[in-house]
Amino acid sequence: MNDKEIICCARLLYDGVKEYHAVIIQSDFSPGSGDYEDSVEIREDKEIPCYQVLFEDLVNPENYNSGRTFLLLEEARQYIESVEGFICWL
Numbered sequence: 001m002n003d004k005e006i007i008c009c010a011r012l013l014y015d016g017v018k019e020y021h022a023v024i025i026q027s028d029f030s031p032g033s034g035d036y037e038d039s040v041e042i043r044e045d046k047e048i049p050c051y052q053v054l055f056e057d058l059v060n061p062e063n064y065n066s067g068r069t070f071l072l073l074e075e076a077r078q079y080i081e082s083v084e085g086f087i088c089w090l
Contacts, residue, residue, distance in 0.1 A: 051076040
C-alpha cells in the first residue's frame with residue numbers, strides 16, 4: 001500500500017464470514033469525481049491535506065482499494081464505523 005503512514009486501522013467482517021481491514025492514511029491529494037456535470041469544486045482533483053479510507057482487497061489482501069477521502073480524521077473514522085461489518089479499531 002504505497003509508502004503512506006497508516007493513521008488508523010479497523011477490523012471488519014464481510015458477509016459475517018471473512019475478516020478484512022480498513023485503514024486511514026494521510027494524503028495531500030483529494031481526487032475529484034471527474035464527472036463533467038459536477039461543479040468544478042467537486043469534479044477537479046485537489047492538492048490539499050486530507051485523509052483517505054482504503055479497504056483491504058478480499059481476494060488479494062496485499063492490495064487496498066480506495067474508499068473515500070475526507071478533510072477531517074474524525075469524519076473518516078465515522079465513515080468506517082458506519083460500514084456494515086465494522087468490528088473494532090486496532
